[in-house]
Amino acid sequence: AQTVTQSQPEMSVQEAETVTLSCTYDTSESDYYLFWYKQPPSRQMILVIRQEAYKQQNATENRFSVNFQKAAKSFSLKISDSQLGDAAMYFCAYRGVNTGNQFYFGTGTSLTVIP
Amino acid sequence: KAGVTQTPRYLIKTRGQQVTLSCSPISGHRSVSWYQQTPGQGLQFLFEYFSETQRNKGNFPGRFSGRQFSNSRSEMNVSTLELGDSALYLCASTQDEWHTGELFFGEGSRLTVL
Numbered sequence: 334a335q336t337v338t339q340s341q342p343e344m345s346v347q348e349a350e351t352v353t354l355s356c357t358y359d360t361s362e363s364d365y366y367l368f369w370y371k372q373p374p375s376r377q378m379i380l381v382i383r384q385e386a387y388k389q390q391n392a393t394e395n396r397f398s399v400n401f402q403k404a405a406k407s408f409s410l411k412i413s414d415s416q417l418g419d420a421a422m423y424f425c426a427y428r429g430v431n432t433g434n435q436f437y438f439g440t441g442t443s444l445t446v447i448p
Numbered sequence: 449k450a451g452v453t454q455t456p457r458y459l460i461k462t463r464g465q466q467v468t469l470s471c472s473p474i475s476g477h478r479s480v481s482w483y484q485q486t487p488g489q490g491l492q493f494l495f496e497y498f499s500e501t502q503r504n505k506g507n508f509p510g511r512f513s514g515r516q517f518s519n520s521r522s523e524m525n526v527s528t529l530e531l532g533d534s535a536l537y538l539c540a541s542t543q544d545e546w547h548t549g550e551l552f553f554g555e556g557s558r559l560t561v562l
Contacts, residue, residue, distance in 0.1 A: 339490075368550065370553075376555070377451075377452075377553050377554060377555045377556070378538070378553040379553070380550040380551075383550065424490065424491065432504065434479045434481055434496050434498070434503075434504075434542050434551070435481070435493055435496055435504040435506075436481070436491075436493065436551060437493070438483070438490045438491035438492075438493075439490055440488060440489060440490035441490050
């Protein structure tokens with residue numbers, strides 16, 4: 334089975350600075366999708382960014398970008414110009430193309446933004 | 449368009465009881481998945497339903513079951529509750545069978561077992 338590992342249970346960043354959250358995964362599939370989800374305190378989980386494994390170009394969404402290293406099975410999230418509203422739990426997730434809509438999630442990284 | 453709706457939001461049960469949680473997906477979404485979220489464990493996949501059929505099932509005991517209705521609404525049931533079942537149960541929907549898009553999550557049902 335696929336596994337997703339987030340080795341940083343907690344991270345903190347100064348407002349306006351940049352922070353990188355790490356994620357590694359294990360799979361034998363050649364095609365898949367990777368996601369970063371954000372779960373603010375007591376609020377619902379929302380998608381931050383998505384990466385298709387067949388695309389070499391790293392995905393970018395405004396202040397959020399990823400560093401996708403397929404050979405290393407690494408998928409880190411970089412948040413630039415951090416804002417107070419970025420404080421949340423961040424989950425890395427994997428979805429294969431042949432496994433329906435079953436997503437595999439990491440254990441999450443709690444991000445604190447310091448004013 | 450209304451989001452994913454889960455009821456109840458909070459509930460307290462005692463060991464041995466059973467519980468039923470409900471999820472209404474976004475209109476037009478036919479796939480509904482359930483996840484258990486606990487501190488330190490992240491999200492654990494329970495099962496996924498598509499067009500009233502269970503397509504995938506996670507590694508949970510048979511006390512955990514679910515179903516999906518013709519209108520795509522889904523319910524999950526946990527029988528003979530144990531203390532370890534205390535968790536946030538998340539429902540998520542997505543548009544179609546092979547869609548590569550995101551999961552849309554509800555706010556969750558927080559279950560406390562005493």
